[in-house]
Amino acid sequence: MGADRAILLIVLLPAAGAVLNGLLPLFWPQLRRSEALIGTIGTAVIAVPFVLAVTLFLQGFSEPEVVPFYTWMGAGDFSVSVAYRIDHLSLIMTLVVTGVGALIHLYSIGYMHGDRSFWKFFAYLNLFIFMMLNLVLADNLLVLFLGWEGVGLCSYLLIGFWYEDFKNSAAATKAFVMNRIGDFAFLLAMFILVREVGSLSFSAIFAGADQMSAGTLNAVVLLLFIGATGKSAQIPLFTWLPDAMAGPTPVSALIHAATMVTSGLYLLARMSSVVLMAPAVMAAIAVTGAVTALVAATIAIAQTDIKRVLAYSTVSQLGFMFMASGVGAFFVAIFHVVTHAFFKACLFLGSGSVIHGMHHVERKLRHEGYNGAFDPQDMRTMGGLKRFMPQTRLTYMIATLAISGIPLTAGFFSKDEILFKAFEFGYDGHAFAWFVWAVGIGTALLTAFYMTRSYMLTFEGTSRWPRAAAVHPHESPWTITGPLMVLASLSLAGGFIGLPKLAEKLGLSNWIHSYLASHGPVAEIAATAHVSTGMEIGLILLGSLVAVGGVWWAWRFFARHELAGDGHIRVRFGGLYRWWKRSYFWDEFYGKVAVKPVIDGAEKALAPLDSAVVDGLVNAVARMALRTSSMVRHLQTGVVQAYALAIVLGVVVLIALMAG
């Protein structure tokens, strides 16, 4: 099969799945109950594209291939085609999206079993993959933007999936609006590019970028980065992601961890040759990433909802990826996107398995007449789950070690490479990179701490839910544990695609680096000053020490304090805890300075102004007119036909006149 056919199938199969699973059951409700059929179709339309992508990967190709389909829109000099681009960067992303995507679809068959909107869930998920593939395969910014907003739509639909709770619907709206703020910047960047380069296709942008003035270039890259902060949940637009946990857990794994939220990084990598021309903005990117990583990691320490820990952890890990982009190491950012997809999807699906189990506990408790409060996502009521859910526990533990950066796991390689690149960039004379590096080291320590905490509170110690002796959960079915096993294995081994520079001494090379660099989809900066091997070994040891230390710290801490929830954390961190617990009051701040003024301004100032002043002036005139037209009004009642007739007669007279 030619690459063009394969791409067409890869993109269109998920779309077909969305139509089959969405429109047919919508119009024929009797189809909604066939879970097996819907689940099979839904998973197959993602699995087949994955196989096709693997085939393309194995075939290999020497040059980036552009597959144009048709002109999307054209007006005047401006024209954009629906065209896809297959190169090493888009292929890696396609593999992650369809591979992790297929696993999560499979997982969802078990997880969503019995939900009355099972069909809708698979339709949305299929639509999401379709949009995500448009995003990563696009050959121009506008098709990328189609995917970009499309995944935002699916995110909106899936966060608000259980819409009966107004909170969920509000979280969905919040996510969409915050993303749109980023998209506003994205649009402006495109407008500038069209004006300067005349086209949105990547090749034209890359060719024309160096003719832009420095100011314009900085503006474009900054605007694209602001767009990326929306989708990839960075300061200042990150507060939607924790709320997005309102969606079903597979959604959190697929959209809000593995794929959609990494779009911003993909965008920067895709535009890397342009980003490199704006060094000032790169510094802003790296510093924003570093600060976000640190802020989110501290918040994660104080969360008690297992999914919110993971959500803030995602924000933090995305911050790491932006650090990499900001120091010009785009391929490392993509490397971390890949490993993060493995271990974070594993963690989220693991938490889903846990929540599944805790729901079971809740049902049993309710059945036995318990009617106190019960939150199946609160880690304070969990504990000791390793006895009941051994496979979930094992996979969650592996993924925890991976995200903590324990040597030889996937997270170790990618995080270490990010820190190394930041260090190298600083060594190369960019002072800001030292700051980024130092924050990165600190955040790595916190990461190991809060992730181990979540593992300890959930799986170790004694079970803390009511009547724990009598009521207990059991392990999830294979459709849930199977994907967990696969992802856990990848969390262990996936890092070997990106070995550190040190490995060159052993005759091994960094595969993902050379893969992404060949044929140039991802640009990079060549370091001028070289970090010595000794220093590199030192850095690797430091990174390992931080990871092991963080895990050990949390292990000791929570083993000693008998896992009684977060009371001890509060004591340990004092005044900071309140700030962490409440996410630095970020939402409250936005509420005060942005949301409330706009809404109040509209409701209390503009709307009254519109009727009192703008319309008031008109009405002064209209009232006069009303008085004079009162005669007409009296004539009006009941003689409509006469009026119609009069009009017709008028026209007839007119026609008669024309003839004459």
Place this chain on the structure above:
Amino acid sequence: MQVPDILSIVTFLPLVGALLTMAARSDQAIRVTALAVTTATFLISVLLWTGFSVADAAELQFVSGGFNLISEAYDIRYLLGIDGISLLLVLLTTLLGPIVVLSSWKYIDRHVKGYYTLLLILQTGMTGVFCAFDVVLFYVFFELTLIPMYFLIGIWGGEERIYAAVKFVIYTMAGSLLMLVAILYLGHAAGQAVNDGLFTTDYFKLVEYNVPISTQTWLFVLFALAFAIKVPMFPFHTWLPDAHVQAPTGGSVILAGVLLKMGTYGLVRFCLPFFPHAAAEQAVLFGTLAVIGIIYGALVSRAQPDAKKLVAYSSVSHLGFVVLGIFAFTLTSLQGAVIQMINHGLSTGALFLLVGMLYERRHTRRMADFGGIARSVPLLTFFMVLTALASAGLPGLNGFVGEFLILVGSFGSSIPGMTVLTAFATTGVILAAIYLLWMLSRIFFGPVRNEENQTMPDLNRRELIILVPLAALMILMGVMPQPFLERSEPATAQLLELVQAKQSAAPDEPSRPSQKNMPDDPVREGGFEVRAEPDTSQTQGMIPYASMLQAMDH
């Protein structure tokens, strides 16, 4: 496959239908007649699409009439024709015809005969507006739409219908009367300059006539004011929410779908080519008002507790984009403006239909009275979400194409200040998401607060027939807008070329440059390309205008 005078048939068939409905006996017969007539009109109008020559889309096609309307003493002609711009708007009008009839099927249960009669008369007026190539004829059609709409609101409207109806009529009429003054003046002046002293309102002669700079500004103001009220542009918009809230669903659909486009169409068709200098001078003013409208309309929309009023204010916001696109004077933005007129007609029309369907079920439009109804009406929810997303400009749906082309075109405009204005206009994409998602979340999601919402019936077959074509078009025009864009582009390109040629020409130069400079060139007539060969027999209805005139002189 040319039917002679197909355009006159499309225009006047509804009027004939109005006579038929007046003769019909029962209410059901009236409805069926109205449906049959509007459906037939739509089907015939499809011939306009299929028979339209894309290669000659800048030319006037399907020309019908051409004879003098009043007497030989005045060059006022009955002349219908369509170029690419008119084609799209005519089809929008004829498509909405049967949809509006069907949407009124159950809702209108008193004075049924009057309602459908007026509806059909209205359709003739609207179609004529987009086909008339004589300014007086245009004016007649323009005013012809006013009276039926007045009654539609005033008789079948809500509680304050009289207030809203009178406001609508007085406001629009005030504008259009001023325009009439300008038309008369222009006809006289153009007659002196390009028509051997004979008063003329022939569109092409007026285009040919270079209005002296000194008079351009006030003539432009008189024309533009009439259209600005119709659009409506901020600050002339306050009749719109009142009219919409009071109007029956069918009236709102027509109002938003077609009547407002008469304003933007008028700006494109007349204000730009007649008064290019004044239009360029006022471009920043109009652009600014448009951008204020975009932001202001969106914010006021967010503040509405009534779903219909929310949608009404969203029109102010959306049409601001269209006006911005027109006054940016780039081909891309003008194309965006034209396609956005159609998009807005489809999606806002559908929004009003859907709000109307909710009203028919619960007799309220207050969003607070709903909540959580997605469970009981999944189909209605699906169509509403789709339409709201189209309206919010989600890529892949139609609204995005128009908005994006307008914005990307305006951003590159050479008019000073337009870039900044466009940046402000772009905030509209954030605001649209805010008020539309707010509406969705209030009406469809959250817990069911009211028992009556629990048992609401979902869409019936009639309602599906109404919504499916609109939804299909929203998707089609979002995914593949090219067939629509390429039909209007030659016309907009030529219009813009003409405007720019006039703008760059020295002001107050002799008023017949084409005649003086190239007297023997038959290709240019009033700046419009006219086919060189005079053979009218096989031109598929695209009667070259010049030869047509010659033929009539014999």
